[in-house]
Amino acid sequence: MGLASHHIKSTSTQNHRHAAIQLLRESLNMYSNPRDGYFMLDTIIILFSLDETQSSLGNWNTHLVGAYGVLEACGGIQGLATSARAEVQVGMLTWWDAITSLVSREDCVFPYAYCEAVLSNQSDREWDYFGLCGCPASLVKIVMQLARLITFDTNIILELEQALEFWHHISPATAFHDEDGMHCSEAWRNGLLLYIYRVFHWEPGSSIPMHILHRARAIVDHIVACRDESMVSRQALLPLFFAGCELRDRSLRRKILNFCSVWNERTRYHMFSTTIPLLEEIWAEQETRGFENVWWGQVIDRQHMSESCYPLQRRITFG
Template identity: 50%
Template sequence: MSLGTLDAESSIRSKGSPDLETIDEPGSIPSSLFTSVPPTIEYSSLTQRFKPILNRYNSEFCTIPLTFQLRINPFRYRVDLDPEPTFLVHAVMALSGHHVNSISTLSHRHTSLQLLRQSLNVFIDAETMEDCVFPYAYFDTVLSNQHKREWDFFGLCGCPTALAKIVMQVARLSAERQNSFSTLVFAFDNTVISEIEQSLESWCHIPAATAFRDEDSMHQDQDVMHCSEAWRNGLLLYIFRVFRWEPGTSVPTRILYRARVTMDHVTSCRSVNMMARQALLPLFFAGCELRDRSTQTDIIKLCSVWDERTRYQMFRNTIPLLEEVWAEQETKGFENVWWGQVVDKQHTSKAHPLKVRLCFG
């Protein structure tokens, strides 16, 4: 059965059922004036209704985000959930529809977001820098149970576990810092940030035990190293901009060097396994700092290639965001533009009926 369209009603409608028949009686309306009513199918759940599409998602689409093939994939849709998370069904339908260019994609996406917001019943002030979508306590719980699981963070998202911990710490600290400025309740202590910077400076990739077993293993390990180094340098870029930089001051060359190194590590990954696509966020950080035109063009090309090969909109959406950052830098001067504010403008825009959340992987 073709799933080129995700209109489930048309793809799984029953065939060969008889039309509704009417019997002529004296004085009754002629049967020719009745419209034939097609039979309908009643489903006990959304999962049953969209089963062919959910099956294809589980067998094909849910593996695309992974760095490596994992026996247990947390991106799979579980059909045994009770109660059935309606917003999740629509989210999977929207994602599947995106992969096959279905016209129903936006409808499912809109429904999913609406239902999710209703179930959370959370309303956030658009003017505040938000906490993490996943609370740190949730991340800590996942981390403490990781030894029981058949996946790691690098296999899941291309970021080593040690650096994923720093991502969560820095995100939480940046929210705390912003709150300290807005509420004036307490002064933010940069001591923890200094410790994180030192740990990033000293961190290095440790080759796998099988790294030099053969040539393919060697290439694989080098790709892992380059992707990891892109994350490490990208995090150092982010820390400088959020915790060290003052608006109107120039960016030191050593920081711009981090941006160039991040870009070099991303482009050093082989294109055959698309591992570099997992470093979209650090690449975005680097792109916001690099003013060289040829380098900017290369970043746009990378995002375009990743968009075409993965069909994930986050790569396509990064391009206009970078172009907006570069345009503001041209207009206002590089030293006067904080690209975090450009991102914030996107998801606080009144033009969108639902709050936009930018996703970089």
Template identity: 30%
Template sequence: MGLSPQQIRFRTTNQGGRTNSLAFAKQDCHTCANSRAKCDRRRPKCGTCLQSGRTCGGFTLDIRWKDNLKSTLASHSVPYPSSSSVQGKDNQIFKFVQGRGKRRRLQKGQKHGEYDGFSYQWRVPTSILVQDYGSETSSKTPNDYSASLTVLDAAEDIGGPVYEQFPPQRFGDSESLRMCTTLAKCNLNIPASELIHAEDVVDFESSATSDYIILGDDSTTNQFFNLSYNNIGPCTIQFSNVADKYRAVLELYDRDYCVIPLSGDCQSNPFRVDNARIHDAPFLLHAVLALATQHLAKQNKTQDFSTEMLSHWSNAMQLFSCALSQPSQILMIDTLLILINFEITQSASAYWGVHLNGARNLLEQSSALQRIAVNSKLRAQVAMLVWWDVTIAFISRRQPRLPQTYLQAVKSCKESNSWSFFTLNGCPIEFVSSMARLAKLASIYEKTLQMEWTTFNDFPVFAEMCQIQAFVNPEHVFLDDLDAHTLDDNVDLKRNRYHCIEAWRNAILLYVYQVFLPRKDQDNVRKRAYLARSVLDNVRCIPRSDMIQKQVLLPVFLAGAEVKTDADREFSKQYCTYWSAASRFYHFGSASELLEEIWDEMDKSADEQYWWGVKVSSHGTTHADDKEDSMIQEILLG
């Protein structure tokens, strides 16, 4: 005669002495272990996590599988194990079966004990179960993650202890099968059979909420499998690590997504990562996955990818902040570039000073100046950081944060097919040097405007104007070149690059007239209108099919903020709208919104010479203390 569940519970819980209590675990919970907090090891949820208000990740179980476990589930007629089937402590085997749903509140007339279950209520740790993020985080909105998305921005020094510890995320090495199946529909050109790395395991629909593990022999376990076989949830795939699971996404990033910020792909692409080493740096892995899933989310408009993006971003920030305390860590600069790149996909406005000050610390710690000449990848990475620093300072009329020696070191390196400043950003390095000097001069000029007895020396400004006007465009094509057939490149491509360089030339000259020269002077008014029209004409000459057109966002903004005709304003707006959707970088959308505000205030202003500097103040929007250089919200349009 079979035993009732109550009898099994009584015999199991009173069988022999145990060295450890069921109420306490032998090891710390996963959450306390990750955060290095002192865990009281109380099951099923530790008191440390409950007191701190965070989710307890559960405890590790010592699970041992039978070697002769059958691959098929045979039917058994014994409804419950007999008393002799209750094995000794040394022979007990733990097995997973389908978990129950959540315990419901007792209805009227219902007595305790009228449910099937056992007294062993051990929570399965999240590192063993396959997570389903659709059920766990789909109810969260992007606003719920605002704190974790801006913690890095709230720090002054990326290398210091000001980084707060992020709350541990329930994110293991294996996620939902829904993500894998969705990726299979995204034309990743990866055979489905290659995605399987290990044996399939059963993922129960209620595994995330089940607290029960059945203790018994093969017959009991197989019977429970047979009783609930039709209710088993979808199977998932188990991988050796996260990098292996997301191999298709990493290959997609390596092929497409890491090229989007540049004018074109090059051998020293600063955003490309080594997939063979990425598993050694989990912070870099999650940063790449956050950026890649951001593109996938916008491409496929799938909520699952948006949830994955937020999870990877939160994990990348947490792991990166912890890795900053370990100077021996590698790939830190690679990670920082991708984190900045990710923020550009969200908005043009941010506390970029935090990243740039942190980049300066990392560059100094890694002796980047001494390695730039021999490391082309590092050279390209430094060039990107210098570019962001210069464009932010240029539009904000502030002195660049990175020392001038980094720009000089990059400029001294000979450009080749493996890298060039124009390939990275669509702007000649000669113009970048002029922009850096003009940004510093603009900072000094605006300070002198507040001083009663100080006069600004405008000679360096006119010297920069002369250098910009005298610059010879290397992409110019003469008719004699066409007759001699001496061109190595496509004529149309050279023409596109020519107009890109001219757009930057005219935009920098327009900047000088907007910032340094009297706005109400009629000669300057006509020159500004001419230069603004020239910039937009140069951009019009570059077809949208050429990715180089998206590299002139800053010139379009400077010109768009000056024009008054509906046609020119509509072109500027369409440019931002198109490339925001095509590149999936939302700093284009931010520029469009800022232009709309400038046009609205310009039309309402009694002063016909209203300019964008009133809207984009050199002092920015202070977040905390006005003296904190990192706490200023600035615009990045480069």
């Protein structure tokens, strides 16, 4: 991981990755107990993270399908009840699954039952979703539901939208200074509302309502308000991307690009740096075709189509 984060697509990194995949394949043919399965899930999670150090574009579903197969072979959801380690693994994997599916507007790999199993009894665990992905469990639940909303069910969309409108951050009882958590959570709340508008409400050619622009600005303001040293704001890359696609103010756009650049330099996850040309492509197309005629989904779909020559499906992720 350390090598990969400093050397994009280096031969050494690719060799290590290939060796890890080969060992994983061999293990898949040999394992005989759940404990082996959890070790393999660790490997898949590391490979997913390794690929994120290289780019936001990758074979994410390949990793997720492999992980789901391992979990099913280890007893499925029933196995989670006896393993705190597996709960964390599934929490991370289902989060990545949902974020990738949100962006591509395609089916998730993991059934919702896995998400429900992990979301239940969060208060009784040593870990929480905010520590895992920068999003509190109450919003994670909405993320998981939105990612699976492939049909335009008006009632469900309205229900989720209202839940987000009335949602408010509740600080944990043990948190004395939780401003960063509040700001990051608010960025996610507003980002999900932007997503609902663009995916389910927006009509091509129609002007963008002022309240949508206010939400986009609010996301940037909340991320700016996070303490620089905490770096928790980097967990809100997807909401920041959604905000960037709605804003025309050049100073705000520069601020968004600067966040991506700083997060990239500090974490060495080039998922952040590859977000920059994607935003620039969207802005350039908005300038050419008109702001009211372009949205992020068109550009992402085109990128996915350009990758169709690869034998494995490649998608964009922000998580």
